[in-house]
Amino acid sequence: MENPMRPTFLTAAVLAAFALPAHADTIIDRANGYTLTAAGQLQRFSSLAFDDLGRVVAVGSEAETAAALPRAEHIDVQGKTLLPGLIDAHGHVFELGEIASGVELYSPTSLPGAVKAVADFARAHPKNAWIIGFGWNQEIWKLGRFPTAAELDMVVRDRPVLLHRVDGHAIWVNTKALEMAGVTRETADPAGGKIERDASGKPTGVLVDAAMELVNKVVPLPTPAEARATLDVALAQLSKVGLTSVHDAGIKVVQDDIYRDYADHGKLTTRVYAMIGDTTADFDELSKDGPLKSYANDVYALAAVKLYSDGALGSRGAALLAPYSDMPSTKGLLFYPDAEMRAKMSKAMKAGYQVNIHAIGDAGNHQILDAYAQLIPQYKNVELRHRIEHAQVVTLEDIPRFKQLGIIPSMQPTHATSDQNMAEQRVGHERIKGAYAWRTFLDQGSKIACGSDFPIESPNPFEGLHAAVTRQNNANVPVGGWYKNQAMTMTEAFRCFTLDAAWAAHQEKVIGSLEPGKWADFIVVDRDIFKISPEQLGKTQVLQTWMGGKRVYKK
Template sequence: MRLKKLQCSMSVLAALATIAAASAPARAATVIDNAKGHTLNAAGKLVAFSSLAFDDAGKIVAVGDAKRVAAKAPGARHIDLGGKGLLPGLIDAHGHVFGLGQIAAGIELYSSTSLAGALKTVAEFGRAQPQRSWLIGNGWNQEIWRLGRFPTAAELDGAEAARPVWLRRVDGHAGWANSRALQLAGITRDTPDPAGGKIERDAAGDATGVLVDGAMELVDRVLPAPTVAEQRAALDGALAGLARVGLTSVHDAGIGAGEDALFRSYADQGKLSARVYAMIFDTGADFDALSAKGPLNSYAGDMYALRAVKLVSDGALGSRGAALLAPYSDMPSTSGLLFHKDAEMRARMEKAMKAGYQVNVHAIGDAGNRQILDGYQALIAKYHNGALRHRVEHAQVVALEDIPRFKTLGVIPSMQPTHATSDQNMAEQRVGPQRIKGAYAWRTFLAQGSRIACGSDFPIESPNPFEGIHAAVTRQNNAGVPAGGWYKRQAVTLTEALRCFTLDAAYAAHQEKVIGSLEPGKWADFIVTERDLFSVPAERIGKIEVLQTWVAGKRVFQK
């Protein structure tokens, strides 16, 4: 009997010891010292610190001065940063991961400054890649070329006529095809403009070679599908690039079942070196398959989530596909394109909402934004689901009377600061001096209390978040143009810019309790920079170099 009582007592003590161990505070394994660190706290206020401690599980234990942090980290290893900068891992709230990886494998026209230069690049790429059945590329911009028109298939035939060529515009909302590609796509003078798209034509009615928005699908559907090996190579390249620029988390704006499978596989294998908050593209067959078990709020230690849907309202400003309430100032014959009628768009939004998904809709023009705000107004009231934190992706040109509706409805403007500095060469010409007051209006949104989630829309823009922070603060591109800033009254403070690339971007993904700032209990996602962000001149912000990138307490990049 005594033996049984002793065994029982020992079992009780063991159980109590287990409970005590589980409830004991985590023990720091690593301490980062001698840093010029800055983070936001839970209240969104900027906090400076010199030391950061985290445990073997990758969770933060302490942040503050060296003495206080050391007291909470007995026996931990220490890493001396020698006065380098330290920031929370930066978050891009709108990018295209596989698109970024695929850029390196195709024709790069982002740097082309003339039509002749672009055609030379295409011809040289074709000669160097004789085995390719299609020549595919990205990045052309007729505004930079100062053509005053779109390029043509005939011009592209001069660089490559035998094989099909398909080149997406810098904004991804128009494509330039050669004659062979038009032929394979079955595009003739009798081909009607598809819904939400436009086939550019000459005076005789023949296709000139440029397809806008929905018309791009005519070529896209005949493109050879990338192999799994090509997709893996693209993902590897993209993840390496994201780590180099200090991005520890990205919101992937539009994926399908194949990309979802790869993200999960990489997360399972520990190969996902940046957190991915993914959005299912549209509400078609892939959505039906991926949503069968409902939203995936977190996977593999918050490395992956699939709880949002990406829809598209209109096109882009550069290709005049953005839908405007009144005609374009520089082309009164068009007001742009809505991809779907109001009822069709609302049906897509409703389908996603009924399944419990956050709805994130691309809207650039004021008509596109109004269509989506009207949809949110009706559907949020119907389903009482404002807690899903629905978003408008870009919110680029918004009627002044519609901006307050974002705050009233609780809709998040997901915006890209470098879009303003890239578009400054044509934006006001497109919309005129009155509508420009509601364009790229970051200060107006912040002043009314909206949280802005910042991103880049990579690969359309550079994924480097410091270029985005620089644009937000200065309203200049990375070359310092224009002097004094473009519509500088819409600039934000440096702290506000950091917040929109960290805590508020995390909020837009329902992740503000686990990432977005360096606080005890959150993941140790942080970056080390060669200069302290808050000590460099404003003009130097976009040129800050990342030395190290850490995700969940593991270093994923070292310069």
């Protein structure tokens, strides 16, 4: 049944026209400007002109822009560096906003510190029915094991506690949460998931991948007001770090309704290219009219589907072709048998959607490449630019298949620098040669779409640029970089966070660089990222963010 709350295309366009404030023709002067040409070459400029609709008219010298728009208002940025707005090709927008309202577990460096953070939060929020948190990582705590429900029970027994692992592929819960979800020793592991258990078979409090849904399904959904407040928090963060466009990797009907409403009323301060999460009921509802390629002046699009082949490396849910080097009893988890995965992909392709699939382990990537090899010729749709999200551990034999099949590797530079503390332990010296292999992909001619996977990593794209160029974490460790032979050049990193990220969303003709006819999405920053030491990239501060010729953030 048609959703009566979702506006038609005509209604949306009319509303957007009234909602967006009027612009004046504007020229930005005295800029230390950098952009990319359509061919991806770096171009310098000192002045940028855009019209009252928010589209670029001219890029070049001050004389050239003044001639193009002789009656424009002028803004002097006093020699500051001006760049195209940066694009994150893989994030989770609502989840980014949710973190602000939960237990922050990224900071604790030990299990006792994490337990104390939960206790402090519970004490400060006595009315919260559930204690929700984000960011724990047993690898940093050097436990050699997962944490347990018993350790949470010591500080919270009367309310359910649910804590998301840093990679989003495992949850740590207390006994109350297990009881509310009905998870017992008799509960079977679901396909594509695992319940961690003790020697007697009793659940210990950690659920991996598909098993997370056993508890997630009993967590109350946010109210519409809470969801909008969450989005407001996320949008403010994205503008602050200079992101003018993001690809939201997996949404449902409720998020689509909110995005369209925000687009209609001029409240989306970052463009969103959304992917429908899975091909189940939400897809059936959202795909009734086919892919939504552009909405409200390219502010929103819903033209892709997000699927999962496997889990994550940190929780050993990523599917490997051979056993884990540090746990030979497991190869990880493929979420679906080959035939079922192909059926999901086929359903999305048949409806005309770009298919973007999470694959971290070499078995996960191999399964998806095999499926693409069968389905792309069948549907003759290589032009949809299908993607593999993460492409994290890939056999050296499979990497060339990305180029051969026209598959975009959508990769997150900070995953490499975050995972350096455990990745080689997980896969060993040989398999690491095809892991986080940006240089290998670039040298074969693949276009990499860069992102962060926020909130699993920071949404700050300058931290991503830093990781891409140095192969170091924010503390510039290790000295010389981790497998530095796979690093990008500065221009390559800039391109994968701008033009190539736009290309991965079929938006390279409207955003991704500052060229006449494209939207005036740009940022002003406090340093010249092409001249500073690469080790300083992550410290770059955004001074202004503009989207469609409208300033949406000022420091």
